[in-house]
Amino acid sequence: MAQVRPMRADARRNYERLLKVAAEAFAEHGEGASLDDIAKRAGVGSGTLYRHFPTRHALLEAAYLDRIEAIAARADELAAELPPGEALGEWLYELGAGMVRMRGLRALLGPAVTQTGSTVATACGDSVKSAAGRLVRAAQEEGTLRRDVEPVDVLRLAHGVSTAAELADGEGEHIRRYLTLLTEGLRP
């Protein structure tokens, strides 16, 4: 994976700047942010952008890779601090809030994480999936989560809740509320 030969200094510089600018642009304008505009804001030509990142998706993935790994790592932190059920709930909240705050993140994680037989199963999708898997299994052992749900179902529903919360425009408030409704059910 790592280049056999280290990147040239100017190439590396441009690569880093593109990632930084892209993360901002995708957070602000969502998946559809203008790529030429990202290149311009990073001070490079569009050719440079497309050489480093052949597709829009490649750029999106690279721009959010660190945050996705942080999310996956956060799962283990929470698992160590809280009982399994609460750890899962809190993790889903942080995941959902992140997807509302960084709009491109939801566009990226949606397909990457929730499609089962995906031909383009991305590495970042896998790490989130396995993190979710650990929390889900633990909560099921503990008896605070139904046994008939798979990790992928939980991730899809988190995605849906984050979509619902964004419709309400609200920041964290609605996410928390809708996650509670999902957890407890709509019945009294």
Added chain:
Amino acid sequence: MAQVRPMRADARRNYERLLKVAAEAFAEHGEGASLDDIAKRAGVGSGTLYRHFPTRHALLEAAYLDRIEAIAARADELAAELPPGEALGEWLYELGAGMVRMRGLRALLGPAVTQTGSTVATACGDSVKSAAGRLVRAAQEEGTLRRDVEPVDVLRLAHGVSTAAELADGEGEHIRRYLTLLTEGLRP
């Protein structure tokens, strides 16, 4: 609202064809379907399309108006046939399945139905909102729905569930399952 003078025959013909073709295109390609392509498939110039429907949103709304009214009417049918709780559940299922089948419908209903202080509160959004309101109130009277949810919350969550189900690519199966999880809650 109705034209004081009836539309010219050719205008009316083009208008109808555009609606028909647009509904197909939006169902297939989602909100972002190519407008020039719709015009071409309807056998008219793009100027004609933009005169009848100044914005993409206007066309989307007009294309699905009849279906939205059918959905609203269906609420009363179900309310007459089933106990309130079941009527709400079945209605949400049909609504969600419709949004998966006709992808443009979700893009239209999302903002129209779920934004509270919307400045562009559309007429079709209102009819769905009031239909949901009747079902929700009835179910709360009956005691099968939490009293701390508003109709708009239920609609947003239905939207989210439909998004979640589409990620699973499945047709009706996943919608039904995820609605059940939402109703009963994730706890055992």
Added chain:
DNA sequence: CACGAACCGGAGCCCCTCTCCGCACCTTAT
């Protein structure tokens, strides 16, 4: 310092959106 390779960047092509206006067709009155 000089050479070759790696990398840059923007000109250019294609597709989509949306506007504008000369022309064709429909309606209505005679």
Added chain:
DNA sequence: ATAAGGTGCGGAGAGGGGCTCCGGTTCGTG
């Protein structure tokens, strides 16, 4: 039926974004 008028048609074209290609520049190395 026919002519007058005005309504509606349609496609050319401007504007903008996505993506490619290749001449020129910059970097690393002997």
